[in-house]
Every structure is written in structure tokens, then in C-alpha cells.
Amino acid sequence: MKAVAAVATLCLLAASANAALLSRLGGQAYYDDVLNITWTADANLAASTTFGAAGISNTPGLEGQMSWDTAQSWIAGMNAASYLGVSTWRLPHMVDINNDGCLNNFVFNNTDCGYNVVSVGPNASEMASLFYQTLGNLAYYDTSGVPQLPGLGIQFTGPFANLGNTLYWYDLATTSNPPLADLPSPDNAWYFGMPSGGQRVTGRATINPMTA
Numbered sequence: 172m173k174a175v176a177a178v179a180t181l182c183l184l185a186a187s188a189n190a191a192l193l194s195r196l197g198g199q200a201y202y203d204d205v206l207n208i209t210w211t212a213d214a215n216l217a218a219s220t221t222f223g224a225a226g227i228s229n230t231p232g233l234e235g236q237m238s239w240d241t242a243q244s245w246i247a248g249m250n251a252a253s254y255l256g257v258s259t260w261r262l263p264h265m266v267d268i269n270n271d272g273c274l275n276n277f278v279f280n281n282t283d284c285g286y287n288v289v290s291v292g293p294n295a296s297e298m299a300s301l302f303y304q305t306l307g308n309l310a311y312y313d314t315s316g317v318p319q320l321p322g323l324g325i326q327f328t329g330p331f332a333n334l335g336n337t338l339y340w341y342d343l344a345t346t347s348n349p350p351l352a353d354l355p356s357p358d359n360a361w362y363f364g365m366p367s368g369g370q371r372v373t374g375r376a377t378i379n380p381m382t383a
Contacts, residue, residue, distance in 0.1 A: 190203055190204060190205040190206075190300075190304060190305040191203075191204050192305065192329060192330060194330075195209055196255045196256070198212060199211065199212050199213075199255055200212055200255060201329075201330060201331070203300075203301070203305060205300065205304070205305065206297055206300055206301075208297065209257075210301075210331070211255075212330065212331055212332055213331070213332045213333055214328075214331045214332065214333045214334035214335070215234070215235040215332075215333035215334075215335065216235070217235040217236075217237065217245055218234035218235030218333070219235075220254075221245070221248070222245055222248030222249045222251070222252055222254070223248045224237070224241055224244040224245040224247075224248050225241070225244070226238060226241040226244075227241060227245065228378060233378070235333075236337070236378045237378060238375060238376050238377060238378055239340050239344065239360040239375035239376075239377070240375055240376075242262060242340050246260055246261060246262060261342060262340055262341060262342035263296070263297040263298045263339070263341050263342065263363075264296070264297050264341065264342055264343070265283065265296035265297065265298065265299075265341040265342075265343055265361050265363075265370070266283060266289075266293075266294045266295070266296065267283055267343060267345060267347070267361070268282065268283045268289070268294055270347065271347050272284075272345045272346075272347025272359070272372055273345075273347075273361075273370075273371045273372045277371065279310075279312050279313070279314050279315065279316045280314035281314075283296065283370065284370060284371055284372075285369065285370065285371070286310040286311065286312045286367065286368055286369050286370075287303075287310050287312075287313070287314050287368070288370045290302070290303040290304050291304060296341070296363065296370060297341075298339060298341065298363035298370070299363060299368075299370060302325075302363065302365065302368055303368070305329070306327045306328070306329050307326075307327055308325055308326050308327055308368060309326065309368065310367060310368030310369065311323055311366075311367040311368060311369070312367075323336070323366040323367055324336050324366055325365045325366065334365070335365065336365055336366040337364075337365060337366070338362045338363070338364045338365070338373075338377075339362060339363050339365065340360060340361075340362050341360065341361040341362060341363065343360065343361045344358070344359065344360045344361075344375060345359050345360065345361065345372055346358065346359070356374055356375075356376075358374065358375050358376075359372040359373060359374055359375060360372060360373070360374075360375045
């Protein structure tokens with residue numbers, strides 16, 4: 172079983188014509204028959220189960236959030252515990268198409284950085300595939316950069332519990348972005364934003380939710 176834990180980026184699914192989410196492990200996980208991976212049913216499992224990882228927020232309203240490095244520890248603990256009888260959990264994958272980070276290539280369509288990012292084919296990001304293809308959500312901006320929704324917020328969450336309007340980590344770190352005002356450190360990682368459908372990088376120390 173290919174098992175995926177979404178850390179600080181979200182794992183949600185809703186049935187569509189393109190993909191089916193099939194209940195697994197007594198309803199505690201869902202298999203995506205397009206990506207060939209299995210997601211935990213609780214999109215914020217870390218809020219209730221830390222697997223011994225330190226640094227996970229328990230602040231009201233921010234429960235389960237963590238930095239990218241803490242997310243690595245959380246996944247390691249999850250596998251050590253063989254959660255749901257599985258020891259191959261990981262964060263969602265994405266492809267940095269030109270290995271250039273997310274600095275000069277932020278656009279509104281068909282790339283790895285921005286909105287309406289690649290969600291099908293070999294360069295598809297797993298979270299983008301879930302958000303756009305499986306769940307049928309729209310990005311806040313259309314492919315011309317014009318707002319197409321009345322406000323920020325995920326529209327469809329599918330059968331998942333605790334799939335929220337927050338950011339979820341990918342498994343890919345990057346040092347491609349030079350220091351900027353909003354990214355003072357080169358130690359960054361990719362994330363997917365459920366409120367807007369945006370995909371980009373932020374500092375690895377940023378506190379985001381973790382889901383599997």
C-alpha cells in the first residue's frame with residue numbers, strides 16, 4: 172500500500188468523474204484510484220495523535236500545526252508505530268519542474284508555482300490532483316489571474332474529516348529561492364494552500380497543519 176500523509180498542505184478528496192475515493196482500513200483511510208495512493212481519513216490527525224513528535228501546536232484553533240522539519244519527525248513516528256498497520260506513510264509528492272523553486276515563475280496556469288498548477292500527468296502534484304481533479308475545487312484566481320470566487324475557502328472536502336482552510340506541506344524542500352523579504356532564509360519547502368488553490372514555497376520553520 173502506498174500511504175500518504177499530508178503535512179501542512181491538505182489531503183482531501185471528493186468523488187468526481189476523474190477519480191474515485193475508496194474506503195479502506197475500516198473507513199480510516201481512502202484509496203485514490205488515479206494517484207494509486209492511500210490518504211488518512213482525518214486530514215488533521217496530528218491534532219489528536221502526535222506519535223511522540225515534539226513541536227506540534229496545541230494552541231486553540233491551531234491544533235496539529237507544525238514546521239516542515241517537525242513534520243518529518245511526525246511521519247517517522249507514524250511509521251515506527253505502524254499506524255493502521257502501515258509503515259510506509261509519507262508526505263505528498265510534488266514536482267519542481269525546472270528545479271528553480273518559486274521565484275520568477277509564479278503564474279496562474281499550468282506550471283508548478285502559482286494557481287491552477289499542473290494536476291494531471293507525470294508532473295502533477297499530488298495535492299493539486301486531489302484539490303482540482305478529485306475534489307473538483309476551483310482556485311481563487313482563474314487562468315487569467317482574475318478572481319473567480321466570492322472569497323477564499325475550499326469548496327469541496329469530500330469524505331475527509333478536519334480538512335480545513337490551511338496550508339499543507341509537501342515532502343520537497345528547496346534552496347532554489349534566494350533570500351527575500353518574506354523568505355529571509357534559503358531553507359524552504361513547498362506547500363499547497365487549500366484556501367486558494369495556490370502552490371508555492373515558504374520557510375521550513377513556518378508552522379502549518381499536518382495531515383496524513
